[in-house]
Amino acid sequence: MTASINDVARAAGVSASTVSRALRGRPGVSDEVRSQIAAVAAQLGYTASRSASSLASGRTYTIGVLVPYVGRWFFGTVLDAAEKVFSAAGYDVLLYNLGSAETRKRFFTRLPVRKRVDAVLSLLIPDDAESAALRSLGVPLATTVGGTRPGFTVVGIDDRAGTESAVRHLVNLGHRRIGMISGASGPLHWTTPIERRNAYLDVLADAGIEHDPALEADGDYTVEGGERAMTELLAASRPPTAVFAQSDEMAMGALRALRRHRLKVPEDVSVVGFDDHELADVVGLTTVAQPVAEQGAEAARLLLRQLDDPDAAPPAGQVQMPIRLVLRETTAPPRPRGPQ
Amino acid sequence: MTASINDVARAAGVSASTVSRALRGRPGVSDEVRSQIAAVAAQLGYTASRSASSLASGRTYTIGVLVPYVGRWFFGTVLDAAEKVFSAAGYDVLLYNLGSAETRKRFFTRLPVRKRVDAVLSLLIPDDAESAALRSLGVPLATTVGGTRPGFTVVGIDDRAGTESAVRHLVNLGHRRIGMISGASGPLHWTTPIERRNAYLDVLADAGIEHDPALEADGDYTVEGGERAMTELLAASRPPTAVFAQSDEMAMGALRALRRHRLKVPEDVSVVGFDDHELADVVGLTTVAQPVAEQGAEAARLLLRQLDDPDAAPPAGQVQMPIRLVLRETTAPPRPRGPQ
DNA sequence: CTGTTAGCGCCTTCAT
């Protein structure tokens, strides 16, 4: 079997407490003894059992991360960045993939992270009951999605401003029939689609453009959904000359639909996305860039800070990250139209 | 504080042992008492402490998953699928993002998973010393990348066959100057690029095409690398009329480079990728499809099987998953050439 | 600076 703390203590001729103190860099051990213990431990290949030390100390040195879809670029990127920050600080990451309603429900009723994590980073937006469940864990909480909520440190972007810059860009190019592909079919507590929609409506109103409900379609935040949504929009009696997609993945789906319909981008239809997906540049997509990895890293850092100093108040409101419109090749003025 | 097993025992008027047995579905508890205990536990919001039960039983119900880059589509997708299988079986996933040499080294020297996991799924290829370190954990091991290695259950694809189908496709279209973008710059124990290269060379030889070293470039498995590599190939005295990229991400980089050089795909240059990335279809990329999520799920299942029945021998050799060439729009016969 | 004494919360014999 693997060596225990007592094996090390015996081999080093000291007590287990001293080994514990020495190995964790706590004061109260002479340098000589400390280095001696370190040598013995290394030689025996000793690593403290996390279970045992968690049980005794109450600290787990692990962070629970809740994700809706690990395979999706946005979440994978946030997770990647957050994990790096956590592991650099000596914390392990327990991953929970809660994409399906069933998995999600089981997670929140059984709450397997109870007594298992020192903090939770949620990349999904908990509803009120779920938030309460998380708060009942009594550990620091953070999220990189959705709006402010009690008990959570939230890192995010200004969805309104991002959307406005995208839609304004289309308006400025001269478009009047501007469609939107949203991702509204998810759970209601997911406010991002709503904020983006409101911003879209506001810009249209501002520009004196009447809103046409036939120019909105749901793309479910997936490539396939985006393709379906674009196909729907094209079937309208007066199809849009430009489309704002609430995510790059949906925008790419839209591009595919347009190509299948033999429509040219941007000559026939302009497309703007949201996120600046790693492949947006490959397809030349104009989009609203947000610092995805940075949001994960920042949320992780804020959580660690609260762990280091439990008295420090978590940042109030939302920590806002910068966004910017990246102009590429999928947007242009509308085709000149005949007399109307 | 949260309820402990003794709180439940007291509230139910039984002993802690009985609560333990009842909640874990072990025999020796009358149905009546069992359901009574379940009710009390639910009412108290009791969940057993994982640390305590691991310590007492030696089982952790946790799987360690090692990943080089969570944000990369391939790994994110494998991880996503594996996590679903594990969590459905009641296991938690501890994620280790070992992209940098430094992180990786620290992981294998400190081995933080020791005494913390019941099994390990590695999505990176451990070298001999690293494999030995993992074996020393004394738990089942599996991987979805690289070749067969002692002590590991390996799920993968036939890289040779996949590459052959891609390169043969180009040969059959009439191409003679076929370039390759590889991902060879990684660590040496990463055999995939080598296998694919050998298969590429074999197909050329078979077709009586002389190999031109100027037609090979390293794309580092990234979009940017693929773009650089393609740019390099185009600078050759006699550039290729077709290119096989060892991954879709590099192929997409190549497409971007070609677009920047105002070359038409497939008219001027044909491109084939490898993976069938979720966005390959969006850009119309011809590619070798492999069941990525399925590989993660299958590896997870095989691990669980070994956990259920420790006596069962792990599958010998490699569990091979099917591949197939997906024809899309980036490949065509070469332009007819003048007399030569 | 170092050792001793108690648990942390649960599971596992062994009794009954």
Place this chain on the structure above:
DNA sequence: ATGAAGGCGCTAACAG
């Protein structure tokens, strides 16, 4: 079918 005792490996007071 149930309860009592012991211990998993470590950390946290408390003594010296």
